[in-house]
Amino acid sequence: MIAPYLVFVAVFVIGPLVYVAVLSTYRWNLLSPRPVEVGFRNYVYLWNSSVFRESVSNSLLLAIGMFVFSLPLGFFFAVLLNMKLRGTVIYRSILFSSYVIPLTASGLVFTLLLNTHDGLLNRVLEQFGLQPIDWLGSSHDALWSVLMVSVWQYVGYYMLIFLAGLQNVPESLLDACRVDGGSRWRTLWHVTLPCISPNVFFAIVVCLIQSFQTFDQVYVMTGGGPDNATSTLTYYLFNKGFQMVDIGPAAAASVVLLVILALLSFLQMSLGRRWVVDEF
Amino acid sequence: MQRVRVRRMAGHLILMVACGLCLIPLYWMLRSAVSTNGDIFSPSLQFFPSRLEWSNFAQAWRAEPFAIFFFNSFASNAAIVACQLVTSALAAYSLVFVEYRFKQAVFFVMLIGMMVPMQATFIPIYNLLSVVHLINTYGALILPFVGSAFGVFLLRQAFSAIPKEMVRAARVDGANEFYILWKIVLPNAKPALTTLLLLNFVYHYNALFWPLIATNSTNMRVIPVALSYFLSQDAGQGLQWNLMMAADVFSVVPVLLLFLVGQRYFVQGVASLSNKG
Numbered sequence: 001m002i003a004p005y006l007v008f009v010a011v012f013v014i015g016p017l018v019y020v021a022v023l024s025t026y027r028w029n030l031l032s033p034r035p036v037e038v039g040f041r042n043y044v045y046l047w048n049s050s051v052f053r054e055s056v057s058n059s060l061l062l063a064i065g066m067f068v069f070s071l072p073l074g075f076f077f078a079v080l081l082n083m084k085l086r087g088t089v090i091y092r093s094i095l096f097s098s099y100v101i102p103l104t105a106s107g108l109v110f111t112l113l114l115n116t117h118d119g120l121l122n123r124v125l126e127q128f129g130l131q132p133i134d135w136l137g138s139s140h141d142a143l144w145s146v147l148m149v150s151v152w153q154y155v156g157y158y159m160l161i162f163l164a165g166l167q168n169v170p171e172s173l174l175d176a177c178r179v180d181g182g183s184r185w186r187t188l189w190h191v192t193l194p195c196i197s198p199n200v201f202f203a204i205v206v207c208l209i210q211s212f213q214t215f216d217q218v219y220v221m222t223g224g225g226p227d228n229a230t231s232t233l234t235y236y237l238f239n240k241g242f243q244m245v246d247i248g249p250a251a252a253a254s255v256v257l258l259v260i261l262a263l264l265s266f267l268q269m270s271l272g273r274r275w276v277v278d279e280f
Numbered sequence: 281m282q283r284v285r286v287r288r289m290a291g292h293l294i295l296m297v298a299c300g301l302c303l304i305p306l307y308w309m310l311r312s313a314v315s316t317n318g319d320i321f322s323p324s325l326q327f328f329p330s331r332l333e334w335s336n337f338a339q340a341w342r343a344e345p346f347a348i349f350f351f352n353s354f355a356s357n358a359a360i361v362a363c364q365l366v367t368s369a370l371a372a373y374s375l376v377f378v379e380y381r382f383k384q385a386v387f388f389v390m391l392i393g394m395m396v397p398m399q400a401t402f403i404p405i406y407n408l409l410s411v412v413h414l415i416n417t418y419g420a421l422i423l424p425f426v427g428s429a430f431g432v433f434l435l436r437q438a439f440s441a442i443p444k445e446m447v448r449a450a451r452v453d454g455a456n457e458f459y460i461l462w463k464i465v466l467p468n469a470k471p472a473l474t475t476l477l478l479l480n481f482v483y484h485y486n487a488l489f490w491p492l493i494a495t496n497s498t499n500m501r502v503i504p505v506a507l508s509y510f511l512s513q514d515a516g517q518g519l520q521w522n523l524m525m526a527a528d529v530f531s532v533v534p535v536l537l538l539f540l541v542g543q544r545y546f547v548q549g550v551a552s553l554s555n556k557g
Contacts, residue, residue: 001371004371005367014392016404017392020401020403081295098302105528105531108528109306199554213397215399219488
């Protein structure tokens with residue numbers, strides 16, 4: 001009964017995984033009759049390619065940005081929702097709703113919001129007497145714009161992950177702390193966080209993996225520009241493998257992405273066991 | 281007690297501001313969809329449109345074959361989710377209720393399935409599907425997603441909560457495995473099945489990357505691909521952002537409706553995954 005699923009994995013996951021690793025040692029543009037073997041030259045090519053290096057570092061920066069902004073924000077919202085205020089369900093729905101919207105659609109709205117001359121954000125900045133910012137056109141700020149969309153899109157998702165954990169923290173434990181005179185912050189740090197450590201860990205890993213797959217908003221908002229300032233690893237893959245049909249380097253870049261994701265998953269499994277406090 | 285009240289007030293205040301900020305892009309989408317292009321690019325800040333142009337929706341709908349795009353999206357994603365329900369239920373049943381060797385290995389294979397994103401394997405999958413002449417067909421949109429590791433995980437968790445005695449008793453009575461799955465296990469796992477259906481439908485409805493690669497004719501576009509092309513199509517006619525946003529609005533409506541109707545399933549889906557770690 002497991003057969004249909006295993007067949008699927010074999011054909012659409014494991015097979016392509018092996019094939020992409022093999023392709024990464026060839027040079028091929030699909031037009032030439034047969035691929036030419038080039039050994040590890042594709043990897044050397046990537047190493048020397050400034051576009052590829054920039055794409056990897058952009059992906060890393062996005063991952064760090066998501067880690068720094070969206071995770072603490074999500075946790076903060078979860079703590080607020082867990083105060084069991086009136087209307088919590090409404091707050092929760094609104095904050096989570098951005099997650100179900102297609103990134104393509106939100107990317108387009110943000111393009112309008114971030115328009116240099118007429119966008120809402122710059123208009124608001126002007127009201128405060130600030131200079132308008134060329135959100136999508138300057139290589140300095142464009143990555144921030146991409147990050148802004150990601151944070152808006154995903155913060156509600158992380159919030160739910162944290163909230164699921166917070167609701168499992170035994171009330172008796174928190175009461176015990178209060179009786180012992182523990183301050184709010186100390187309770188949060190020494191009791192609540194360890195209790196929800198599986199959720200924290202899960203959120204971190206999901207956040208990093210999601211960041212490395214950033215594509216949709218880059219595709220509609222900046223097309224990787226200006227000057228590759230917003231090209232991510234996934235965008236590089238798309239551009240190289242699909243638009244330029246330069247299969248060898250694209251396959252090698254796929255392998256790099258896979259190795260990064262494998263490392264992250266390995267981290268999740270091995271460190272997760274050590275850091276995560278299971279019993280309480 | 282005074283302090284508790286202050287704290288609760290502050291909580292409300294912060295959450296309201298956060299919700300407000302969160303809704304601005306949605307409001308802006310709606311507001312621009314019913315504005316004239318002049319209002320969108322007027323020299324002064326127009327938070328409300330000066331005139332409501334409801335005809336924008338009809339115009340955007342006619343600008344491109346959106347009926348076909350919606351059909352493509354719904355048909356292909358319904359097929360994807362249906363296949364995922366079948367393969368996931370079978371796999372989860374076998375993992376929970378059937379004894380055999382190599383279960384660890386099977387589980388490991390599942391983890392790999394969960395970890396490998398489409399973006400890393402699209403080249404071989406494209407080659408494979410073009411060899412069998414499926415590129416630019418529904419087959420190309422559906423086949424790479426007929427299995428879902430997330431689905432197997434979710435259903436495995438739900439099935440584990442069902443008492444094994446029920447299954448054993450049915451076996452003693454001579455029921456075959458498919459009958460047990462259909463008549464005993466699935467009826468007891470309805471919330472998880474609904475969660476899987478809703479979450480994965482929305483996920484695939486929103487996906488841009490693979491449909492962008494797997495289809496190349498206008499008639500095969502799904503909604504996200506259509507949106508991503510709308511801008512370049514219109515560029516010649518001076519970027520009609522109001523129509524663009526109108527298209528955005530009706531593209532977003534189906535997923536928002538699904539979310540509003542089934543939101544507790546969404547919440548459950550996220551929670552059950554994360555609490556397992």
